[in-house]
């Protein structure tokens with residue numbers, strides 16, 4: 001059987017990974033500023049992470065959500081504390097799309113409405129509702145198409161206010177920093193406007209924190225910069241440092257009913273062990289602060305370089321927009337300088353490294369991009 005060919009692949013096989021470095025099958029070492037797409041939060045094969053998962057695997061790897069799983073409650077307590085949302089409730093699932101799917105659905109259960117506001121250049125995943133709320137017609141199959149999603153321009157408060165006048169909006173889903181859309185930061189006043197309109201119309205504010213959350217921006221949720229609380233935060237990627245874990249954190253005003261949500265694998269013992277290990281390392285090593293400091297340093301230094309159109313982002317979620325004639329830089333970083341980075345259209349290099357990247361590692365990248373930019 002052949003693999004279903006859905007991605008253009010780099011001809012590289014990764015065989016070993018430690019911290020912010022990976023090695024291929026020929027022994028070549030690469031600096032990883034991509035983090036396997038914002039997934040590696042505490043560094044590859046972190047010893048505490050490996051030990052906690054291994055220990056759990058020897059006790060119990062999985063049992064269903066029909067029994068109590070104390071690891072879930074322990075994780076919920078730690079997540080509530082570190083995110084500053086101790087009165088919120090946790091529902092665990094397996095991926096970012098699933099988290100957003102559950103968030104949009106829960107909002108609709110809550111207020112009985114159907115319309116969802118999403119934004120141009122937003123990305124929320126590939127399951128049915130999540131992909132319908134994603135601004136990319138190429139990945140929306142006919143069966144996913146729905147009139148329930150209203151796409152508005154990002155950061156446009158006027159368009160947002162107008163869309164609410166029908167009083168039929170169930171929820172607004174918004175990334176604090178658009179990732180796949182090219183690292184576009186939501187303004188504080190835009191997020192505050194979403195909050196006030198959702199209050200006025202009893203709509204649900206969904207903060208998609210799958211990529212920009214979990215400390216990456218220099219705050220736990222990037223939406224926190226605006227000083228407002230969302231009603232539901234969706235998260236995944238950095239949560240499990242590679243183990244598939246997703247979740248939604250739900251405000252107390254949204255009350256559960258049995259069977260309104262459910263999952264077979266979500267919150268299983270191994271997933272909880274992975275997620276707990278990640279939170280423990282983030283807290284112990286003050287990684288949110290490190291994201292702010294090393295991210296700030298990277299951004300400042302990048303802004304001094306020639307031939308860059310714009311540097312955007314917060315913390316360790318940085319986009320470097322290059323002119324069209326420098327579109328080979330990303331490939332050169334990978335194949336000449338052995339540095340993994342991400343990309344976004346048109347011609348944006350995305351930096352999504354582990355939150356414990358050091359200044360020395362940041363300097364290796366800065367030196368490489370300097371030589372590329374001339």
Ligand SMILES: Cc1ncc(COP(=O)(O)O)c(C=O)c1O
Pocket residue numbers: 095096097098100123124125126175179180208209210211212236237
């Ligand atoms: C902002 C955002 N939301 C949702 C998703 C979907 O997450 P997953 O691929 O885990 O389903 C992604 C994935 O890139 C994302 O960047």
